[in-house]
Amino acid sequence: MREKLNPRNLPRHVAVIMDGNGRWAKKKGAQRIFGHQSAIKSVKDITEGCADLGIEYLTLYAFSTENWNRPKLEVDGLMRLLVSSLRKEVKTLKENNVYLTAIGDLENLPRVCQRELQEAMESTKQNSKMRLTLALSYSGRWELLNAFRKLALDVKNGTLEVADIDEAMVSSNLETKDIPDPELLIRTSGEMRISNFLLWQIAYTELFITDVLWPDFRKEHLYQALLAYQSRERRFGKISEQVNS
Numbered sequence: 001m002r003e004k005l006n007p008r009n010l011p012r013h014v015a016v017i018m019d020g021n022g023r024w025a026k027k028k029g030a031q032r033i034f035g036h037q038s039a040i041k042s043v044k045d046i047t048e049g050c051a052d053l054g055i056e057y058l059t060l061y062a063f064s065t066e067n068w069n070r071p072k073l074e075v076d077g078l079m080r081l082l083v084s085s086l087r088k089e090v091k092t093l094k095e096n097n098v099y100l101t102a103i104g105d106l107e108n109l110p111r112v113c114q115r116e117l118q119e120a121m122e123s124t125k126q127n128s129k130m131r132l133t134l135a136l137s138y139s140g141r142w143e144l145l146n147a148f149r150k151l152a153l154d155v156k157n158g159t160l161e162v163a164d165i166d167e168a169m170v171s172s173n174l175e176t177k178d179i180p181d182p183e184l185l186i187r188t189s190g191e192m193r194i195s196n197f198l199l200w201q202i203a204y205t206e207l208f209i210t211d212v213l214w215p216d217f218r219k220e221h222l223y224q225a226l227l228a229y230q231s232r233e234r235r236f237g238k239i240s241e242q243v244n245s
Contacts, residue, residue: 064138
């Protein structure tokens with residue numbers, strides 16, 4: 001399927017809502033954490049697949065602000081899995097020339113997670129082929145509230161006029177201020193929701209929803225999503241004649 005892709009029409013930035021780990025584990029009669037553990041293979045496969053294709057940015061929705069409300073046993077298991085995964089996969093990231101970053105309310109993460117994440121980001125910051133961003137303790141509404149509060153404070157301090165606030169200024173105060181908006185958003189498990197992810201950034205993002213559960217998602221599914229993306233006409237409010245001209 002990869003040979004069908006047009007290398008001149010690939011998105012610069014792909015974002016993924018990795019959904020279905022718990023259901024995948026349930027189908028196999030296992031605990032939910034088993035699904036999260038198995039999902040690491042998918043993360044590795046898709047990261048390598050995107051890097052190999054020359055996609056510059058990959059953002060993965062790994063843990064939302066709302067996920068803190070899950071049972072403590074599952075949350076603790078996810079945090080331990082995050083630590084162990086970071087330790088194991090840094091070598092792979094270096095081999096693939098991938099730079100790791102993170103967005104979200106990272107101070108809410110356990111200290112050991114913060115430390116491992118910081119070390120992984122520091123050790124890969126010289127890599128330049130692709131930027132892999134993990135959204136951890138993240139929500140789009142939280143991100144927007146923070147941006148609006150920063151702008152409001154500037155107005156209050158007299159360093160910013162209300163009339164000068166535009167879309168570019170809002171974008172520059174988001175967690176993703178140095179990352180282009182995603183052209184393609186993939187959601188696994190068939191759910192038809194955005195789930196509070198990159199609410200500002202996906203205004204004109206192409207959506208691809210698949211019934212495949214995340215632990216089963218592999219490169220061929222990524223290629224399928226990219227082929228669907230390449231089959232669409234991105235008009236941004238214009239008509240076809242304007243785009244084609």
